[in-house]
Amino acid sequence: MPLSSHNYRLDLGRVLDTDVPLGPLESVPLVCFTASSKNGKLHGEKNCGSLRSSRSVEAVTLGLGEAVERLCGTCSWQMPSDAPLVVFTRSVRNVLWAASYTGVDTSPDVDFTPSDEADAAAALAQGDYPPEDEHDQAESDRYEHARFVRERHYGHWRHLHSSMLESNSAVVAHPWLAAWAKPIQDALATVIESERRAFAALLRPDALLDSAAVPQLEAPSDLVSKEGFTGLGAQAALALGRAWSGWADAAGRSWLALEGDRSSASLVLHEAFGRRRKGRDEAYAALDELVRSWCAEARSVVATCKAAPRRLVAVSVPPTSFDSYHGRTRDPLSQWEAGVIAMYQVAANWPAGTVALLVPQLIAERLASGTDIAMSVTSLDTEETGLPLDTLLVQLGDPTDR
Numbered sequence: 001m002p003l004s005s006h007n008y009r010l011d012l013g014r015v016l017d018t019d020v021p022l023g024p025l026e027s028v029p030l031v032c033f034t035a036s037s038k039n040g041k042l043h044g045e046k047n048c049g050s051l052r053s054s055r056s057v058e059a060v061t062l063g064l065g066e067a068v069e070r071l072c073g074t075c076s077w078q079m080p081s082d083a084p085l086v087v088f089t090r091s092v093r094n095v096l097w098a099a100s101y102t103g104v105d106t107s108p109d110v111d112f113t114p115s116d117e118a119d120a121a122a123a124l125a126q127g128d129y130p131p132e133d134e135h136d137q138a139e140s141d142r143y144e145h146a147r148f149v150r151e152r153h154y155g156h157w158r159h160l161h162s163s164m165l166e167s168n169s170a171v172v173a174h175p176w177l178a179a180w181a182k183p184i185q186d187a188l189a190t191v192i193e194s195e196r197r198a199f200a201a202l203l204r205p206d207a208l209l210d211s212a213a214v215p216q217l218e219a220p221s222d223l224v225s226k227e228g229f230t231g232l233g234a235q236a237a238l239a240l241g242r243a244w245s246g247w248a249d250a251a252g253r254s255w256l257a258l259e260g261d262r263s264s265a266s267l268v269l270h271e272a273f274g275r276r277r278k279g280r281d282e283a284y285a286a287l288d289e290l291v292r293s294w295c296a297e298a299r300s301v302v303a304t305c306k307a308a309p310r311r312l313v314a315v316s317v318p319p320t321s322f323d324s325y326h327g328r329t330r331d332p333l334s335q336w337e338a339g340v341i342a343m344y345q346v347a348a349n350w351p352a353g354t355v356a357l358l359v360p361q362l363i364a365e366r367l368a369s370g371t372d373i374a375m376s377v378t379s380l381d382t383e384e385t386g387l388p389l390d391t392l393l394v395q396l397g398d399p400t401d402r
């Protein structure tokens, strides 16, 4: 192997300690540099600062298991980036990353006081913004802070999911890590659950249910004949069709009350009118009326399903990813999906990456339809299978069963 492929600098001493089970890697030979004393630190670099004062430095080759308690914590070992030891330490790091969220202190991301949380929940139960007839700066600030609290809980909860799923992958790739990782994963599951509760307290179950009905609505066919849009002239049919699909898409994917998703429809009108003013106010008023009728239609679908029993489904929670080009986290889940998981979760099997949700039928139908759904959804039936929920979740998460 050419020397140039040894391009990865592995900071072994920072990642491994005697607690981490090494499995078959215990016997991997490791070339180290050491001062001639028998029990001195082992270094990956001959010119490590802590060897500078040593009179003689020698190269020794030891098995990793033997070397691990003497590894220098500051220097690194050069090896190919795909060396088994590099891949293994990446897994160990992922478990340690999970462990870093399990301390007694609340993460500074979600370090809100109980009264902050309670006030945010009280505000958001009414809506995302103060009622339109109130123009009080203090109220606007209060709602803004409430939305911020919800955004933080949501982001942190999803971040913890990703950390848990990374630790799962680590254990799958290196199964002998399982026993070491288990208490860490158990502690992380507790933190995830408390974040889920905090986030769910800031959501509206009625809004999630209304949104579930939106994809069932048929696209209205009589839009052009609606009064109030003469100002759009020949563009009316096209603009109103786009206003409908913009509204339906936004309303079906968000956790807001249906009325809160009006902006994408308004944007279509805004673009269609451009700088023209004639007929604009009438058109906006007519659009408000239209959106109100769409909301009412969605709610009538909800009402027809109200008596149906809840259904049990399992979903595989997908991780978030980091978009390094835009420098931000991307979540494959829509707000609505994230909200549904948080609101209706009744059990979780984190080593399997699956959670069970007990959802109103309308939501179960929407999830099962697969339309715009970013997570894998399976119907669960404990009666039919005779298996307890925990067992079903484990089976779902077992890759050999898929």
Ligand SMILES: [Zn+2]
Binding pocket: 042, 043, 044, 045, 048, 049, 050, 072, 073, 074, 075, 076
């Ligand atoms: Zn060193």
